[in-house]
Amino acid sequence: MTEQQQTYYPPGGLSIKDCALVAIATGRRARNLRELRDGIGEAAAASVYYHFWGSLLRPTFDDPRFHNGFAIWADHALHNTALAERLSVIDPTDYPDTNELRKHVLDIVDSALDEGEQIATAPDDNLFDFIRSQIVVFGTRRTLDDPSELPNAVATMTRTSVFYHFIDARRRTPGSVDDFTTWLSDIDREKYGDLTTRLASIDPFFATLVETRDELARAFHDFFGG
DSSP: OOTTSOOOOOTTOEEEEEEEEEEEEEEEEESBHHHHHHHHHHSOHHHHHHHHHGGGTSOOOOOTTOOSHHHHHHHHTTOOHHHHHHHHTOOGGGSSSHHHHHHHHHHHHHHHHHTTTTOOBOOGGGOEEEEEEEEEEEEEEEEEOSGGGHHHHHHTOOHHHHIIIIIGGGGTSTTSOOHHHHHHHHHHTTTTHHHHHHHHTOOOTTSOHHHHHHHHHHHHHHHHOO
16 A cells, blocks of 8 residues: 555544555765755655655654754754754644645755855765655554544554554645544534644644654543543
């Protein structure tokens, strides 16, 4: 199953999935800011997506001060902390799609280039590798038949299920929302309106998946009890 497939909602239920985000080398590398800018401009949307979201799913020892691959490289390889900080505060959930996110990243890099910051060159052992992602989806044989099951179900979900249903779903659903919101709205938009509003306020980008899972579980517990 690939990233183009939709979440399956059986009659009255939500089919729980798990996933893995596969990293695929593109063969493209950058050694300075100009090459980084050109690579971002030409990269597939799946590459931009990976360099923002991939670290949530893979074991990483990246600098926790910076929240995406572009920012980390700007600091570690180009020693441009000011640029790294500007890139790091970008929240991909603020953009309707990956191409809008790409445009904002390019605006920041272009601004740095206009200021003459393209001179720094990364060492050969620290070039920026453009990676693209492909999501592989697995069935769990678990289906939620009623929204009241959400508190316990979400509290015991794997990190990767949380990623699939709450983050990656935004690329798949017509309204660019999470799977829980889509399911609840399909059942009764008015009844679950307060809950879906609370879900919309949860920002998963600057948190770990465990923290996001715990916040989701609290939201469902507060609404349904139990």
